[in-house]
Amino acid sequence: MNHGAGAAPELHHEERPELQPHFETPEQQFESGKFGMWVFLATEILLFGGLFCAYAVYRALHPEVFVYASLFLDRVLGGINTLVLICSSLTMALGVRAAQLGQRRLLIAMLSVTLLGGAGFLGIKYVEYEHKWKAGLLWGTQYRSQADGHALEHGEPGTHGTDAASHDGSAPPEPPAPAADPRAALPPAAAAALPPSVPIPEGRTFGDGENASLLPPAAIGPTGMRAPEPPPAAGEQLERRIRHEPRNVHLFFGIYFVMTGLHALHVIVGMALIGYVLFRSLRGDFGPRYFTPVDIVGLYWHLVDLIWIFLFPLLYLIE
Amino acid sequence: MTTVDASLPQPVQRPASDSENYLTHAHGFLSWAFTLDHKRIGVMYLASTLAAFLLGGMLAMLIRTELLTPGQTVMDADTYNNVFTLHGAVLIFLFLIPVIPAALGNFVLPMMLGAKDVAFPRMNLLSYWIYATGAIMLLGVLLTGGLDTGWTFYTPYSTTTNTSVGLAMLAVFVLGFGNIFTGVNFITTIHKLRAPGQTWSKLPLFIWAQYATSVIQILATPVLGITVLLIFVERTMGIGIFDPNLGGDPVLFQHFFWFYSHPAVYIMVLPAMGVISELIATFSRKPIFGYKAIAGSSLAIAIIGFFVWGHHMFTSGQSTLAGTIFSFLTYAVAIPSAIKVFNWVATMYKGSIRLDAPMIYALSFLWLFGIGGLTGLFLGNLGVDLHLHDTYFVVAHFHYVMVGGTLAAFLGGLHFWWPKMFGRMYNEKLARVAALMVFVGFNLTFFVQFIAGTKGMPRRYFNYLPEFTIYHQISSIGAFLTGLAFFVILYYLVVSLIKGRPAPANPWGAASLDWQTTSPPHPHNFTSDPVLIGPYEYSALMWNEEIGGYVLRPEVAARAGHGQEAQA
Numbered sequence: 103m104n105h106g107a108g109a110a111p112e113l114h115h116e117e118r119p120e121l122q123p124h125f126e127t128p129e130q131q132f133e134s135g136k137f138g139m140w141v142f143l144a145t146e147i148l149l150f151g152g153l154f155c156a157y158a159v160y161r162a163l164h165p166e167v168f169v170y171a172s173l174f175l176d177r178v179l180g181g182i183n184t185l186v187l188i189c190s191s192l193t194m195a196l197g198v199r200a201a202q203l204g205q206r207r208l209l210i211a212m213l214s215v216t217l218l219g220g221a222g223f224l225g226i227k228y229v230e231y232e233h234k235w236k237a238g239l240l241w242g243t244q245y246r247s248q249a250d251g252h253a254l255e256h257g258e259p260g261t262h263g264t265d266a267a268s269h270d271g272s273a274p275p276e277p278p279a280p281a282a283d284p285r286a287a288l289p290p291a292a293a294a295a296l297p298p299s300v301p302i303p304e305g306r307t308f309g310d311g312e313n314a315s316l317l318p319p320a321a322i323g324p325t326g327m328r329a330p331e332p333p334p335a336a337g338e339q340l341e342r343r344i345r346h347e348p349r350n351v352h353l354f355f356g357i358y359f360v361m362t363g364l365h366a367l368h369v370i371v372g373m374a375l376i377g378y379v380l381f382r383s384l385r386g387d388f389g390p391r392y393f394t395p396v397d398i399v400g401l402y403w404h405l406v407d408l409i410w411i412f413l414f415p416l417l418y419l420i421e
Numbered sequence: 422m423t424t425v426d427a428s429l430p431q432p433v434q435r436p437a438s439d440s441e442n443y444l445t446h447a448h449g450f451l452s453w454a455f456t457l458d459h460k461r462i463g464v465m466y467l468a469s470t471l472a473a474f475l476l477g478g479m480l481a482m483l484i485r486t487e488l489l490t491p492g493q494t495v496m497d498a499d500t501y502n503n504v505f506t507l508h509g510a511v512l513i514f515l516f517l518i519p520v521i522p523a524a525l526g527n528f529v530l531p532m533m534l535g536a537k538d539v540a541f542p543r544m545n546l547l548s549y550w551i552y553a554t555g556a557i558m559l560l561g562v563l564l565t566g567g568l569d570t571g572w573t574f575y576t577p578y579s580t581t582t583n584t585s586v587g588l589a590m591l592a593v594f595v596l597g598f599g600n601i602f603t604g605v606n607f608i609t610t611i612h613k614l615r616a617p618g619q620t621w622s623k624l625p626l627f628i629w630a631q632y633a634t635s636v637i638q639i640l641a642t643p644v645l646g647i648t649v650l651l652i653f654v655e656r657t658m659g660i661g662i663f664d665p666n667l668g669g670d671p672v673l674f675q676h677f678f679w680f681y682s683h684p685a686v687y688i689m690v691l692p693a694m695g696v697i698s699e700l701i702a703t704f705s706r707k708p709i710f711g712y713k714a715i716a717g718s719s720l721a722i723a724i725i726g727f728f729v730w731g732h733h734m735f736t737s738g739q740s741t742l743a744g745t746i747f748s749f750l751t752y753a754v755a756i757p758s759a760i761k762v763f764n765w766v767a768t769m770y771k772g773s774i775r776l777d778a779p780m781i782y783a784l785s786f787l788w789l790f791g792i793g794g795l796t797g798l799f800l801g802n803l804g805v806d807l808h809l810h811d812t813y814f815v816v817a818h819f820h821y822v823m824v825g826g827t828l829a830a831f832l833g834g835l836h837f838w839w840p841k842m843f844g845r846m847y848n849e850k851l852a853r854v855a856a857l858m859v860f861v862g863f864n865l866t867f868f869v870q871f872i873a874g875t876k877g878m879p880r881r882y883f884n885y886l887p888e889f890t891i892y893h894q895i896s897s898i899g900a901f902l903t904g905l906a907f908f909v910i911l912y913y914l915v916v917s918l919i920k921g922r923p924a925p926a927n928p929w930g931a932a933s934l935d936w937q938t939t940s941p942p943h944p945h946n947f948t949s950d951p952v953l954i955g956p957y958e959y960s961a962l963m964w965n966e967e968i969g970g971y972v973l974r975p976e977v978a979a980r981a982g983h984g985q986e987a988q989a
């Protein structure tokens with residue numbers, strides 16, 4: 103390699119219009135591009151890493167929220183989307199190979215199919231988002247309680263039970279409205295024992311009437327005291343689970359929407375990049391001697407795919 | 422191929438007025454705005470970061486003026502909150518983080534490698550414009566309601582205050598992208614574009630430092646990016662991840678924030694250490710002592726630095742076990758820094774030290790960074806931190822590290838490479854005076870803050886008890902002295918551009934490859950291949966009276982010339 107204005111590199115540059123002037127050889131340019139992309143992918147992984155970390159923290163702190171909320175995710179649609187992305191990764195890889203072998207028409211076909219895969223993924227994602235939007239399965243302040251089972255009427259949760267849609271429509275038991283003063287719910291003796299300066303957070307009294315208490319009931323009743331109930335039918339079981347809504351379910355949906363939303367954004371960026379490469383391959387820019395952009399965009403697309411492969415089980419397959 | 426005449430040392434020395442240099446070969450605004458030349462991008466970064474420094478420095482002056490007396494002096498409490506927040510945010514995100522990598526690094530890194538440019542020049546330009554966009558957005562908060570959270574943006578205050586936190590978050594996100602692009606560019610350049618024969622052990626230590634910095638930039642910045650994005654959606658959509666009212670955890674924000682922001686201290690300090698390695702070796706005229714130890718300690722800092730973030734959260738309800746581990750790791754990360762300091766001192770031992778302005782800055786770096794680092798150990802101690810947390814002791818500590826360390830090294834590097842960048846020598850006498858003023862003023866400003874902090878003066882307070890008046894007044898006088906010094910520096914640097922003595926290619930006798938090209942360099946950096954000598958091989962250089970600078974010894978130039986002919 104020669105860093106001056108030597109004769110050999112100039113010949114190179116004349117022959118190879120795609121060779122940028124600050125590189126000595128096409129190999130150096132190709133390797134730099136590929137290396138740079140790998141480094142950038144490390145950044146992308148850390149970007150999602152923060153969210154995976156938030157996921158882990160909240161799942162550890164509120165496992166019940168995650169178990170409950172995953173009832174509302176559609177495994178079938180999620181599974182189809184996983185397949186779609188994996189296939190599009192395959193077609194992308196085949197496209198890179200086609201570029202290396204100079205099979206221009208195959209390259210164009212493969213890139214188009216990949217692009218289609220991305221679009222299909224986004225389409226299915228849109229269907230899922232729309233369901234959740236209508237059912238109020240949203241983040242933070244936008245979340246609507248599912249305890250009345252209205253999500254079932256919107257066809258969610260898809261896989262668990264269209265059979266659950268046989269829900270008879272009778273009004274579910276109203277959750278007891280929080281008393282204006284939590285003290286009022288307590289037996290007078292218990293209330294009197296507390297000095298008025300001690301605040302009782304709303305919703306922190308359990309039971310009512312004489313049994314009301316500030317202490318939560320034991321999570322599991324003592325064993326051997328009564329006969330086990332017969333297991334309810336599958337649909338009924340689901341309904342019952344949905345009625346037993348834990349607090350702060352919206353946390354799951356907050357994480358769900360941020361993670362899948364950021365991922366969808368990456369799908370869109372990836373599709374734009376594939377579109378650009380497709381445009382250039384239609385122009386006939388690529389061949390065995392120069393296919394760096396195809397290769398690099400391929401790397402990016404595989405990462406987008408890989409992140410989804412982690413997202414799918416973490417969000418959809420909790421149980 | 423140039424023929425090599427052994428009697429004429431290579432490269433040929435050109436006068437600075439030669440039209441074939443990167444500053445003059447193209448004209449007009451567009452030739453700068455769309456340049457792909459790393460040197461021009463470096464200069465644009467330099468101008469922009471200096472503008473940010475001027476703004477942040479002015480805000481510092483406002484803070485110190487307000488604190489001259491207890492109670493209201495020149496502004497009300499809300500304005501004060503805005504001023505210190507913007508002071509921190511502007512100086513950290515717009516100045517300290519980009520200044521050495523993106524301004525000095527962009528300029529010299531490819532030349533140190535004997536390369537024509539960075540690996541991705543278009544991405545480099547993009548990174549500059551992203552920086553400019555982010556800077557405008559960050560300054561936009563001035564017009565859209567201000568920013569009063571402190572530069573740390575702690576939740577839940579940052580998600581509930583009605584100042585312009587949302588825009589600031591987007592600005593930080595955008596700025597992060599600029600950093601990431603610079604990091605990707607530098608890592609790739611260092612891996613793939615080194616001069617033939619320039620192995621990893623022949624890289625200048627500035628390159629090693631930039632490499633370690635880039636690793637942190639690409640691994641830590643995205644976490645900050647996602648964190649500020651979460652605050653943004655928290656504010657706009659109420660997503661609740663950091664909101665305790667919605668079951669979220671505000672302390673998680675602190676974890677995320679410090680996962681970036683502790684390593685960010687090393688984004689600021691590692692390149693500074695790289696500059697210091699170059700300065701101390703060059704101005705001691707002695708090969709650097711402990712090359713491998715310094716290079717390796719840069720990487721060690723980059724790695725260990727990722728695992729100490731919890732020392733910012735000793736008082737945030739972290740478990741004692743976690744606190745103990747973070748405390749231990751904090752002590753551990755001090756070791757590689759100390760290794761560097763010992764090696765620099767050993768380099769100076771029996772060297773022939775020349776106290777030019779860059780070297781004065783390097784020496785003040787040793788003092789200031791030494792104090793900043795050692796007081797960091799106080800704060801890394803669980804028990805002591807409970808007393809000192811959120812006091813002026815912390816303020817003094819991180820100013821010693823980030824300003825005393827990074828700013829001193831930046832100024833040293835700026836004076837060192839100024840002749841290379843603009844082809845002019847500045848007034849050396851004034852430069853030495855200014856360097857001493859910065860040193861004295863800085864110590865005056867911040868040393869008393871250690872004392873005020875141990876006596877319990879809390880940071881960020883608008884008001885204070887009368888017994889703290891004397892500390893605040895000494896501090897303010899020091900700040901004004903430092904501020905004056907910067908205007909002296911500005912004055913002689915501007916004068917040097919107009920009528921400074923033309924600079925030779927190598928005025929200081931430094932051995933890294935960037936000093937083998939003309940000052941200012943050719944648009945393609947080198948008109949002939951640089952002669953590959955060791956980065957600290959000062960024996961290959963000799964003083965040339967006629968040129969007024971250093972040149973390669975004829976036998977070294979000839980050695981390389983044979984090599985070139987053999988190659989051709």
Ligand SMILES: [Cu+2]
Binds near residue numbers: 733
């Ligand atoms: Cu720290």
